[in-house]
Amino acid sequence: MLRRMLCVSYFSGMPGNSIGHSLKLTTYGESHGDQIGGILDGMPAGIAIDIAQIQKELDRRRPGQSHLTTERTEYDTVRIHSGVFEGKSTGTPIAFSILNKDQRSKDYSALEKVYRPSHADFVYDAKYGHRDHRGGGRSSARETACRVVGGALAGLVIPDIEIRAWTSSIGPIEIKTDWQHLDLTKIDAHPTRCPDPAAADEMEAYIEHVREEKDSTGGTITVVATGVPVGLGEPVFDKLQADLAKAMLSINAVKGFEIGSGMAAAEMRGSQHNDEITADFQTKTNNAGGVVGGLSNGAPIQLRVAFKPVATIGKPQETVNSAGERVVLEAKGRHDPCVVPRAVPIVEAMVRLVLADHYLRNLKYKR
């Protein structure tokens, strides 16, 4: 059955390259095309757009930031083409692009017909029949650079909401401290983006160890949003946690999502889990993770996201090519042993996009 599917091409489908309703990001671009980019539609007019600030977020995502990440040195520079006039948004769509400078497409020619394990090569071939195989094409995590730009713009819509993400675990090493006791201004001070200094050093050593073994590792990112107004989220399907979960699971390599108590909620009792309400309508605890009944309740929104280990590893792996012939693959060249530190700004960006979208979906109707 699968073989037959490989032969048919010309599949259609309602497209999925946009996210958001009131604030809508559409992205485009392949890893080795001439550029990637996007359009953010729905930005209110009159907002000061600081390109340096957007560029700074983009710099946090780029490879080659530290010895832990891939050695490629891409200098991603964002260019804005519309929707901004004299430094302020005009309410029209903001288009942006980032050139693909350091493509080295030749590196990938050997892989043209090989289906790399846990990569999208096979499924893209099966679905589309025709694909840009270079560097993963559209399935490459390079696309997430556009999310970082979109998220930085979205953040300008909700300046009173502070969103911070950090590496909370790498492989078996995790932060034990409750986030309220971490110094979140230190996140970027360590190449792991872990704000707990002791854990961070352990994580760094672990990543280096894994790299030496030509292997890779997964990890988790925790993200907290404070200053969220009460009432964001739209019952019953566009609950705030539902849209956050979708945004998180739309990021390459994410396999799990938790809000508040998360998976651990399953083991708890109601008397433990319930967040009692105080006289100022705050809650004593925050097992809810800031969302009740699909709506923000004013408490910090607290999420945890699991990333699988990087699929490209130097160790030999068995797989097949498009003809179904057995291939043993040993990845050469430049690849991250762990994407988690670089994914921190991506996670933040997606949370910003969701919260700004829901903020704009929740404006006051008043006659």
Place this chain on the structure above:
Amino acid sequence: MLRRMLCVSYFSGMPGNSIGHSLKLTTYGESHGDQIGGILDGMPAGIAIDIAQIQKELDRRRPGQSHLTTERTEYDTVRIHSGVFEGKSTGTPIAFSILNKDQRSKDYSALEKVYRPSHADFVYDAKYGHRDHRGGGRSSARETACRVVGGALAGLVIPDIEIRAWTSSIGPIEIKTDWQHLDLTKIDAHPTRCPDPAAADEMEAYIEHVREEKDSTGGTITVVATGVPVGLGEPVFDKLQADLAKAMLSINAVKGFEIGSGMAAAEMRGSQHNDEITADFQTKTNNAGGVVGGLSNGAPIQLRVAFKPVATIGKPQETVNSAGERVVLEAKGRHDPCVVPRAVPIVEAMVRLVLADHYLRNLKYKR
């Protein structure tokens, strides 16, 4: 700030009561209105609609099925009003409704102004300013009955895909056996909907114990879909796992979502996690959980979802009323100590809705 928000009413927002694009379910109804219901738009024409089969799914969700669930005896009966002619779908929208027979609104009058902990009372008041407080109104899990009907209809679009969900843990008690070794025909044979007989009995005892203590418990549901064609899912935002995560997190009380390796992926290495591909384009393992690069790869789709414990408990809890005055709440009357067994058909329904929607988004364009 919160107090001020409580005073303003008249909020607007882009509505969120629909899910799906090619197959779109819109639901309506409050717990204590005269009826609940929905419209399923996008059903292809010519599909035989067996109302008895839909009713059967609805019966799996209703309260009063076993001694473990609430004692209310609601006999939910689905009525179809359109879109079906001479037993087959016509391609026009299928509207359905379910009467609210056993309302007992008076039970709730005492709660009119009390904000129950971990319920949506406060956030609905803050967002909307005017709410139907009876039985939770729109935020009640009663709404999920409409999802079960919609999901049963959606299942008719994808008859070759088999979707099975079951209780995989209740509180600290979990199934240890790999799902391939479980007898999934036994799910409904036990009131817990756990197909592992030994674990099921333990879970049953645990739920009864928790009830005696006037408390409640959480749990997890695992769901597996087999027979999924390769290529469902739309990069980059409507990845299949992203839409599944959204659908799961849109269910009341869900706090966590995992696909394939899930949260555990964070601790794994690439060499462990990668699913090697065989000559027939299958994978040796399924850490991916059936989705790679946002697209189904033909392997079983495998999800796990965590439900928090029921918020309504008999134990005394501190909270406030809408005036901010301290109230001690001890829930009386009929409430489930654990929703997980009844949530099994809801989880299945949501997976059906997502897979059928993506199936219809992925039809073949062929000239």
Place this chain on the structure above:
Amino acid sequence: MLRRMLCVSYFSGMPGNSIGHSLKLTTYGESHGDQIGGILDGMPAGIAIDIAQIQKELDRRRPGQSHLTTERTEYDTVRIHSGVFEGKSTGTPIAFSILNKDQRSKDYSALEKVYRPSHADFVYDAKYGHRDHRGGGRSSARETACRVVGGALAGLVIPDIEIRAWTSSIGPIEIKTDWQHLDLTKIDAHPTRCPDPAAADEMEAYIEHVREEKDSTGGTITVVATGVPVGLGEPVFDKLQADLAKAMLSINAVKGFEIGSGMAAAEMRGSQHNDEITADFQTKTNNAGGVVGGLSNGAPIQLRVAFKPVATIGKPQETVNSAGERVVLEAKGRHDPCVVPRAVPIVEAMVRLVLADHYLRNLKYKR
């Protein structure tokens, strides 16, 4: 080619039974099912819902209002099932239904396989393969009763906007007077819904004459909306006139749409057509029809819509049945010779839905 299409069934398609984004109406129902209805999602909370007022609009649409319309006496009564509590909207979806009381399905059995000229019988068969033929099924204008209900609710969102539609021509007879000089409180006083008494009487006589000849006639409806705030409409595709045109052309039997100068604009010169702007930002003329650059400019929105003559006539017509066999058709029974008077409330309803939707899409973002 057509014959082949008739044989295949099971077509799919992204469904089209919803209109609006911030305020979204979804309708369902066939002419001879048990009921028709809809869901209006996005209604802000706290709005007083006067069911009598909604019923009044519905009464304006029903058949049997005067000797000019069909003799069927349907007493359409709207029932509201959700989204309203203690007389006010709650912000949750408002579901409503109208029973189909006077169905007489037997009248249509003879037509089961006949493709009536200029009716949807053939195209529905070709698209869906399986259709409810009774009374036109989903393609019946009965569906517009749901639009009237939705529009009446939408009107409550924009109480400061006054929307008035009237019959401006029937066949060759038209109002010559400029609308500003008509007494628009007289619209419903005449069975034609023409506010120019002399023209109205002529129209009435013309309709009766046409009916005697077993024929039917078309006509136009003019609609004017005053009190529209400046700035409604979303460039570049959801321009206000674009969404109004779509709404008008979605009404059964509409063949043409004009805003402001309309088709006549093609013959005009810029020096005639341009609307000069005065010191209070008003315009001296209103050739624009109240919309410039896709945005309302505060002047009255002025539209004209052409309805084709009713397709069902008593005169003999040649056509075929589904087997392609020649049939001569002479419609018996109860049919309007002219739908225009009854379409007036439908046109108003659609304008209300569009303006309320755009009103809610245009709320103020203010930090």
Place this chain on the structure above:
Amino acid sequence: MLRRMLCVSYFSGMPGNSIGHSLKLTTYGESHGDQIGGILDGMPAGIAIDIAQIQKELDRRRPGQSHLTTERTEYDTVRIHSGVFEGKSTGTPIAFSILNKDQRSKDYSALEKVYRPSHADFVYDAKYGHRDHRGGGRSSARETACRVVGGALAGLVIPDIEIRAWTSSIGPIEIKTDWQHLDLTKIDAHPTRCPDPAAADEMEAYIEHVREEKDSTGGTITVVATGVPVGLGEPVFDKLQADLAKAMLSINAVKGFEIGSGMAAAEMRGSQHNDEITADFQTKTNNAGGVVGGLSNGAPIQLRVAFKPVATIGKPQETVNSAGERVVLEAKGRHDPCVVPRAVPIVEAMVRLVLADHYLRNLKYKR
């Protein structure tokens, strides 16, 4: 009231820069930014993309093609950035851009605060509070270049459908011949894009006469689509004619829309208007204009669209500036006296986008 609206800025709104559902075009760009462009999402994979063909369509729209159009010589060149690999679509979004070369922003500095009659200056200021005034900014017809590119790509999805538009009237001069008797291969042979040689010469003389008088003129465009399969269109709101009307009215300067008999239907009788059906399920006449009950019936789709005269004229006009002070405006420089000939490819493009979108919304579901 209007003055007050001018003072507030920061309006939001659900954005409107996308059209289509299965095939979705999003455009961006201002007249005097660095570039304009768009993203076409939903293109099926495997379609040969001939950039020269797209460029050719774009060339038909550009100014400076003949002595009748503005003297600016913009050499618009389309660049494609994604979604095409080795000459064929990959199923991923196709991004394209066109540089704004000949901007001359200084020409517009004098107009910064003047509200030109029948232009969008005032309404954009009122809605957004902050706008790029240069050359009309986002409200400039320059944006339509992106539609031509999008439409050319959309046309590749429906190669069996032939879409032809032409100038059918300019001011008072119109084609009298029925379109079936015109030589539609001659459309581009005349600078007016009128395929009736005698009328074309008259139109040309009329345009020149109007220009000499420092005035402008409107006109109509007729468009016919043949080879349309039966069944395109989605009841009840996304009827094919409804989406076509929206697309047409979204084009700058369009004031009226007719399908088939159009506005004239209002004067007709049923016995004249009805299209009798023949044994091969064709119709003897085509008053329907190819759409019945919202669905294509296989007959040619036939539309007529009215364009108002160009708002920018050399004759003096009274208006005001943003301070409400009286200004007399006499447009200098390069402006078309009539946009109709250049609008022909824009109209075709929009029809292509709608038909391709509905084609992809109507794929066959077959188990």
